[in-house]
Amino acid sequence: MIWNDRTKLGTVLVISVLAGMMFFWLAILLLAVGAFLIVWGQEPRRTEEFLAGLPGGAHLVKALAQVQSAIPSREP
Secondary structure (H helix, E strand, O other): OOOOHHHHHHHHHHHHHHHHHHOHHHHHHHHHHHHHHHHHHHOHHHHHHHHHOOOOHHHHHHHHHHHHHHOOOOOO
16 A cells, blocks of 8 residues: 555544544644644744743754654755
8 A cells, every 4th residue: 555645634634633633732732733733834933933932942943953854854
């Protein structure tokens, strides 16, 4: 069976929703992560500036760079 990007994303989404339905706090965590990714996607520079201003912000920005490298880019 060949797994393309859409199939993988759909599988992750289904598993996340099922896990979220069984565990309330996991659903809240997934919702918060999803909301953060949406905000970060819309305003990346402002989000990174905000996080850099928080205590331990340098570590958060480094973690964001690692997350960014793990997310496949579809932009030309």
